[in-house]
Amino acid sequence: MTEQIVTKNLKFEYEQEDEQKVLVIKDMNIKINKGEFVAILGHNGSGKSTLAKHFNAILLPTQGAVFVDGIDTCTPNQLFNIRKKVGMVFQNPDNQIVATIVEEDVAFALENLGVEPKEIRKRVKEALESVEMYQFKDHAPHQLSGGQKQRVAIAGILAMRPECIVLDEPTAMLDPRGRKEVLDTIIDLNARYSTTVALITHYMDEAAKADRIIVVDHGEVIMEGKPSEVFSHVEKLKEIGLDVPQVTELCYNLRKEGIDIPDDIITEEECIQALEKLLQNA
Numbered sequence: 001m002t003e004q005i006v007t008k009n010l011k012f013e014y015e016q017e018d019e020q021k022v023l024v025i026k027d028m029n030i031k032i033n034k035g036e037f038v039a040i041l042g043h044n045g046s047g048k049s050t051l052a053k054h055f056n057a058i059l060l061p062t063q064g065a066v067f068v069d070g071i072d073t074c075t076p077n078q079l080f081n082i083r084k085k086v087g088m089v090f091q092n093p094d095n096q097i098v099a100t101i102v103e104e105d106v107a108f109a110l111e112n113l114g115v116e117p118k119e120i121r122k123r124v125k126e127a128l129e130s131v132e133m134y135q136f137k138d139h140a141p142h143q144l145s146g147g148q149k150q151r152v153a154i155a156g157i158l159a160m161r162p163e164c165i166v167l168d169e170p171t172a173m174l175d176p177r178g179r180k181e182v183l184d185t186i187i188d189l190n191a192r193y194s195t196t197v198a199l200i201t202h203y204m205d206e207a208a209k210a211d212r213i214i215v216v217d218h219g220e221v222i223m224e225g226k227p228s229e230v231f232s233h234v235e236k237l238k239e240i241g242l243d244v245p246q247v248t249e250l251c252y253n254l255r256k257e258g259i260d261i262p263d264d265i266i267t268e269e270e271c272i273q274a275l276e277k278l279l280q281n282a
């Protein structure tokens with residue numbers, strides 16, 4: 001397995017206006033492999049966004065190091081290369097859309113890079129097609145729904161052909177339908193193009209779709225593993241203010257009542273199957 005993003009004993013402190021320093025990332029050792037879909041969970045203020053900003057050198061470590069595709073993010077003159085490899089998508093699509101026409105918005109970064117017009121057209125088409133927004137290419141972004149806007153923002157990143165895309169709560173401002181559109185897009189990118197995905201989310205059902213979950217609390221990794229493993233620690237997650245998927249909670253409560261049902265259920269299908277089995281044997 002090839003490593004896409006590695007943090008080695010990463011520490012980060014913000015310097016406040018009064019020159020007080022706040023240690024936000026304590027000692028993080030994280031690995032994200034190429035082609036992997038990793039979800040990052042944690043309570044508000046646990047350091048998720050700060051961590052994510054290290055993945056494409058928006059922030060540089062106070063101590064320790066971050067490597068992107070083997071390149072230390074502190075290496076001078078590699079900033080451009082790193083930003084090309086790792087694209088970032090943020091919470092609010094309105095802050096990420098710059099042009100008044102969808103197509104122009106997706107082309108914006110490429111134009112700034114001086115990419116040839118023919119190549120731009122090709123990449124914009126591809127990027128919009130991969131988020132299923134090509135039919136909206138002539139629309140004004142403000143006419144689109146939140147989910148559609150966020151997909152356009154993702155297309156803008158994809159047009160740069162990144163190896164990895166980091167999404168910091170990309171669905172937080174969307175309605176359920178927009179959330180589903182964006183999540184399906186992310187899953188599809190990962191499955192079809194093997195784009196490495198780091199998804200920061202508050203939604204447990206989104207995290208359940210990842211290959212691996214990393215749970216952070218107070219600037220430290222406190223749990224890591226497959227979604228079914230991580231979500232089986234219901235009590236521990238609740239202690240740090242996190243939930244588990246609804247079906248996991250249901251099974252947890254059934255087990256507490258003495259009912260023999262597995263502790264690694266994270267999807268509705270798995271839950272239905274387990275309940276059917278119980279009823280057949282009853």
Ligand SMILES: Nc1ncnc2c1ncn2[C@@H]1O[C@H](COP(=O)(O)OP(=O)(O)O)[C@@H](O)[C@H]1O
Pocket residue numbers: 014015016022024042043044045046047048049050051
């Ligand atoms: N620019 C900043 N200056 C000082 N402190 C900050 C700054 N940004 C975030 N913090 C603090 O760092 C901690 C982690 O923040 P953040 O990484 O945004 O967490 P999360 O994304 O998990 O909510 C919080 O306590 C927050 O107040």
Ligand SMILES: [Mg+2]
Pocket residue numbers: 048049050168
């Ligand atoms: Mg955040």
